[in-house]
Amino acid sequence: MQPFERSDPAHDPTLRDPCPLRRLGHPLAFSAEEEDRIERLLSRYPTREAAILPMLWMIQDRHGWIPEEAVSLVAERCGVPPSHAYGVVSFYTMFRREPGGRHQLQICTNLSCQLMGAEHLLDCLRRRLGIGPGETAADGLFTLNEVECLAACEMAPVVQVDDEFHGPLDDRGLGELLDGLRARAAKEGRI
Amino acid sequence: MAAEVKLLSRNFGSPESWTLSSYERAGGYRTAVKALRMDPAAVTEEVKQSGLRGRGGAGFPTGMKWGFVPKDSNSPKYLCVNADESEPGTFKDRYLLELDPHQLIEGIVITSWAVGIHRAYIYVRGEFGLPYHRLQAAVDEAYAKGYLGPRSFGTAFDLDVTIHRGAGAYICGEETGLIESLEGKPGRPRIKPPFPAVVGVFGGPTVVNNVETLSAVPWIIENGAAAYRSYGTEKSPGTKLFSVSGPVARPGVYEVPLGLPLKTLVYDLCGGIRGGKAMKANIPGGSSVPVLTREEAEGADLDYESLAAAGTMLGSGGMIVIDEETCMVRALSTLMKFYAHESCGQCTPCREGTGWLRGLVARLEAGGGSPADMDKILSITNRMIGTTICVLSDAAAMPAASFVTKFRGEFERHVGAGRCPFRSDPLLAGAARRQDHA
Ligand SMILES: Cc1cc2nc3c(=O)[nH]c(=O)nc-3n(C[C@H](O)[C@H](O)[C@H](O)COP(=O)(O)O)c2cc1C
Ligand code: SF4
Ligand code: FES
Numbered sequence: 001m002q003p004f005e006r007s008d009p010a011h012d013p014t015l016r017d018p019c020p021l022r023r024l025g026h027p028l029a030f031s032a033e034e035e036d037r038i039e040r041l042l043s044r045y046p047t048r049e050a051a052i053l054p055m056l057w058m059i060q061d062r063h064g065w066i067p068e069e070a071v072s073l074v075a076e077r078c079g080v081p082p083s084h085a086y087g088v089v090s091f092y093t094m095f096r097r098e099p100g101g102r103h104q105l106q107i108c109t110n111l112s113c114q115l116m117g118a119e120h121l122l123d124c125l126r127r128r129l130g131i132g133p134g135e136t137a138a139d140g141l142f143t144l145n146e147v148e149c150l151a152a153c154e155m156a157p158v159v160q161v162d163d164e165f166h167g168p169l170d171d172r173g174l175g176e177l178l179d180g181l182r183a184r185a186a187k188e189g190r191i
Numbered sequence: 192m193a194a195e196v197k198l199l200s201r202n203f204g205s206p207e208s209w210t211l212s213s214y215e216r217a218g219g220y221r222t223a224v225k226a227l228r229m230d231p232a233a234v235t236e237e238v239k240q241s242g243l244r245g246r247g248g249a250g251f252p253t254g255m256k257w258g259f260v261p262k263d264s265n266s267p268k269y270l271c272v273n274a275d276e277s278e279p280g281t282f283k284d285r286y287l288l289e290l291d292p293h294q295l296i297e298g299i300v301i302t303s304w305a306v307g308i309h310r311a312y313i314y315v316r317g318e319f320g321l322p323y324h325r326l327q328a329a330v331d332e333a334y335a336k337g338y339l340g341p342r343s344f345g346t347a348f349d350l351d352v353t354i355h356r357g358a359g360a361y362i363c364g365e366e367t368g369l370i371e372s373l374e375g376k377p378g379r380p381r382i383k384p385p386f387p388a389v390v391g392v393f394g395g396p397t398v399v400n401n402v403e404t405l406s407a408v409p410w411i412i413e414n415g416a417a418a419y420r421s422y423g424t425e426k427s428p429g430t431k432l433f434s435v436s437g438p439v440a441r442p443g444v445y446e447v448p449l450g451l452p453l454k455t456l457v458y459d460l461c462g463g464i465r466g467g468k469a470m471k472a473n474i475p476g477g478s479s480v481p482v483l484t485r486e487e488a489e490g491a492d493l494d495y496e497s498l499a500a501a502g503t504m505l506g507s508g509g510m511i512v513i514d515e516e517t518c519m520v521r522a523l524s525t526l527m528k529f530y531a532h533e534s535c536g537q538c539t540p541c542r543e544g545t546g547w548l549r550g551l552v553a554r555l556e557a558g559g560g561s562p563a564d565m566d567k568i569l570s571i572t573n574r575m576i577g578t579t580i581c582v583l584s585d586a587a588a589m590p591a592a593s594f595v596t597k598f599r600g601e602f603e604r605h606v607g608a609g610r611c612p613f614r615s616d617p618l619l620a621g622a623a624r625r626q627d628h629a
Contacts, residue, residue: 044353046267046393052375057317057356078375091377092358094317106318110279111478111525112436112511148361148529149279149478150318153436153509154443163320 028069034058038077048079052088056095065096093147100143101136103181105129106160109146112153116168121157122146124171128178141185142178194455196422196430198410199403200446203290209325211332214293220338222413226301227346229412234305238408240416242428247273247364247401248477248507250495253408257306257398259388266395270303270311271373271387273401274326275357275364277316279478279529281509283432284402286444288315288322291406292329296352298405300343301412303350306398310351314369317358327354361533365581366399368535379535380581403432423449427494431505437512438465449494456493457512464514472513472598476506478526479586481593482513502593518613519598520605523591524549524556530587541584544575548591555602558610565602568595 030038037058041051055074059066066089075085089095107125109118122133125144129137133146152158155167159174166177202208202217214220226234239254260268272295276284287295299311313330315323330352333339343350355373362368363378370392372378391397407429411419420428427449433456436442440462447456457463457470464470473488474480481503483491491501498505513522531549536542551568554560572588579585595602604612 044351047374049375050373050393053356053358053372057358080375084376087377088375092317092360094359109525110529111474111522112280114522114525115437115511115513115517147318148532149277149281151276151282151285151316153280153282153511154434156436156442160318163318163323165320 028067028073030058030073034062048077052078052080052085053092056085056089060095063099065099068097102141102185103143104160104162105142105144106147106150107133107144108148108150108152108156108158108160110149110153112149113156113158116156117170118157121159121169121171121174124174125159128174141182194447194451194460195445196448197446198419198422198430199287199291199294199406199432200444202294203286208290209292209329211293211329211336214291219293219409220297220344222409223297223300223338224344226412227304227344227348231305231307234301234412237412237416238305241411241419242416242423242426243404243407243411243419244427244495245401246403246407246431246508248278248479250505253400253404256388256400257302259386260306260396260398261389262307264396267310267393268306268308269392269395269397270299270306270308271366271369271392271397271399272299272311272313272405273364273366273369273399274313274315274319274322275369276319276402277361277364278507278509279526280436280474280511281434281477281507282436283434283444283508285319285322286432286434287402287406288319288326292326293333294406294409295326295402296329296333296339298408299352300338300350301408302398302400302405304348308398309349311353312373312392313352313354314363314373315354315356316364317356323354323356330354360535361529362535362581362583365583368581369399370397377535379537380583382580424492424494424496426496427505431493431508433493433508433510435461435510435512437510438468438514439463439512440465447493450497451493453491453493454489456510457488461512464512468514468516470512471515471517472519474511474513474590475508476504477509478511478529478590480504480506481589482597484597516613518556518611519594519601520552520556521611521613523594524552526590527552527587530583534583534587538579538584540575540578541587544571544584545587547571548587552591555605556611558605558608560602560606562603562606564606565595565599568592 041054045051059070071085071089072082075082107122126132129142131137131144133144136143150158150160152165158165158167159169205213207213235254235257243253244250303311339350339352341349357363360378363372365380366387367381368378373392387397387399423429430446430448432444432446434444445460470485473483483503487501491497495505527549531545534541534545551564555564572592575584575588
């Protein structure tokens with residue numbers, strides 16, 4: 001089902017990265033618990049369409065990103081054309097259209113953080129991770145992104161790790177933070 | 192400290208202040224019970240009398256806004272709580288959500304009763320983790336107690352509250368962008384009129400209010416408009432939460448009576464600039480308002496009228512303090528990158544204008560600009576103000592025009608030197624040093 005125009009494969013991450021679920025041979029579907037949640041969700045809004053964002057969040061919370069076929073699934077449930085659902089996914093910066101690292105690191109470089117040394121902190125991050133914004137570290141642990149003000153400016157400069165704010169951070173604090181995350185992953189046998 | 196007046200933030204220091212039991216120990220939810228026994232029109236009237244103005248940025252009188260909603264409407268009415276807090280420099284709603292979510296819920300109950308609303312949505316910015324979880328837990332507690340849901344507080348009044356997560360788009364803080372987003376669309380603002388009070392979300396009359404605005408409602412109904420007016424100034428009554436960031440000794444959220452001298456907030460409450468440095472500039476109301484020079488800032492008072500007289504705005508109360516080590520061209524470049532990124536692209540002056548400004552300022556910052564650039568920036572900003580669907584365009588143009596006008600010397604030095612004069616004592620090094628002081 002591809003009613004929307006496909007863009008150049010070289011620039012469209014959803015075409016470059018086939019859905020790993022599909023690769024595993026699992027058709028993407030909602031779990032029974034998710035089906036329950038969807039029913040409750042739909043009862044909260046006068047239109048089905050309004051449930052698009054919460055459903056996309058459900059998918060991203062479970063998979064860490066939003067595979068292309070999930071978009072069609074959501075569209076179907078919400079009674080809108082897939083092109084519309086795709087337009088929603090691509091409008092919002094937090095919906096990820098390709099898989100990333102285990103932890104999302106977001107460094108704020110807006111003004112209050114810049115005043116407190118965000119550029120320097122970004123350099124430290126680059127050095128410690130060996131990657132730049134938009135990239136995922138080779139060990140698959142971290143994806144780094146540069147973001148706008150996180151409404152945590154009193155902690156500037158701030159790095160958000162998944163959904164937690166950390167700051168103010170200097171190079172040493174950053175090292176401790178990353179070491180902590182690596183140690184946890186090692187203990188859980190992830191690397 | 193003496194200058195602070197904690198009406199909305201009075202519970203911030205209590206243990207587990209975000210829980211229902213803590214809130215009720217402090218007398219919470221009694222005002223909702225009181226309000227539900229009042230005539231709804233009397234509740235609205237009290238809020239009108241209090242002079243409460245919207246704390247989301249535009250400062251529109253809250254009681255008047257509620258009054259615009261038609262009494263008889265065939266379609267259901269809605270309340271949208273704006274918890275999208277994305278204006279750079281602003282973080283006070285996060286404190287209200289994290290530390291006193293029940294106060295907000297009580298404000299929602301009272302407001303919904305006053306306007307005749309049975310469905311409220313809280314639109315929370317997607318990046319918020321802890322604030323979201325605390326708010327969700329509070330809503331669940333309020334449902335379990337029968338404060339929300341059918342027959343709220345055992346009365347005949349039904350009220351459903353749903354938390355809706357955004358997903359990272361500044362424009363969804365604009366009230367009609369928020370409405371579009373809540374409906375399951377990209378958050379592109381709507382042409383007004385019709386105003387949301389008449390046709391808002393799902394085609395129904397809709398009140399959109401900021402978290403801080405609604406959090407002020409319980410105190411006002413409990414203590415009365417006159418008591419609220421005993422704080423602040425004649426035209427800007429009450430208190431306001433300011434979130435102060437940048438290189439001050441004690442950045443954070445401060446609740447102060449409106450009309451407080453800006454100097455008191457920066458030098459007394461926040462402890463002045465770190466490392467004994469001087470303040471160079473001050474953005475008092477979030478990144479979208481015109482910047483003040485040190486002299487202007489030190490002469491200003493923190494209320495709607497005084498800041499307007501100083502040529503800027505109270506906005507969201509997100510104050511960014513800028514010290515003497517900062518390159519103003521670099522600072523503006525950062526802001527212009529933000530607005531160009533966040534423009535939704537519907538209006539040509541905004542889409543193209545924010546892009547041009549970003550490009551021109553970035554080139555100046557890199558030392559590649561020409562002497563004509565400053566006037567070009569001013570002429571572009573002129574055409575961006577008042578010409579678009581929403582005011583994001585103005586929000587980008589106003590800082591740009593004020594930076595270039597008030598700090599023109601710094602822009603000219605970049606052109607003259609062909610590089611950033613601050614880079615010899617690089618901002619990077621300065622900022623790194625500042626971190627070491629901390
Ligand atoms: C680009 C833009 C972004 C905005 N962002 C927010 C925001 O994050 N939070 C907020 O409360 N108001 C924001 N506003 C203001 C809202 O449009 C609206 O005025 C406000 O929610 C009304 O509530 P109030 O009257 O209680 O202040 C924004 C406005 C614009 C133009
Ligand atoms: S002014 Fe900018 S952000 Fe607002 S509607 Fe127009 S293009 Fe979109
Ligand atoms: S500027 Fe970085 S969190 Fe606000």
